[in-house]
Amino acid sequence: MPSFSGIEVTAQVDVDFEVFCGTCGAGLCNVSDTRESRNRRMPQVTVEACEKCMENAKDEGREEAEAEYEQQLSELRKELAEATAACHA
Ligand SMILES: [Zn+2]
Numbered sequence: 843m844p845s846f847s848g849i850e851v852t853a854q855v856d857v858d859f860e861v862f863c864g865t866c867g868a869g870l871c872n873v874s875d876t877r878e879s880r881n882r883r884m885p886q887v888t889v890e891a892c893e894k895c896m897e898n899a900k901d902e903g904r905e906e907a908e909a910e911y912e913q914q915l916s917e918l919r920k921e922l923a924e925a926t927a928a929c930h931a
Pocket of ligand 1: 864865866867893894896
């Protein structure tokens, strides 16, 4: 039987996929989009930062800042008490 070998076949497929936050597991499909790179024609996915994680990070930052502020405040109070005591000695 006559035959061809090594015939290249290109197939086009549509791919549906889901996107989740790797940190908290929240679904991110609504804030994800697809595009193609201009130069390399590579399929790309853009995802907005997870809102839940951003909010958590903000809270963590606020708590850290508050703890640091309390620490500095108590140090200043101590210094003030010492200075006052030295003044009245
Ligand atoms: Zn998240």
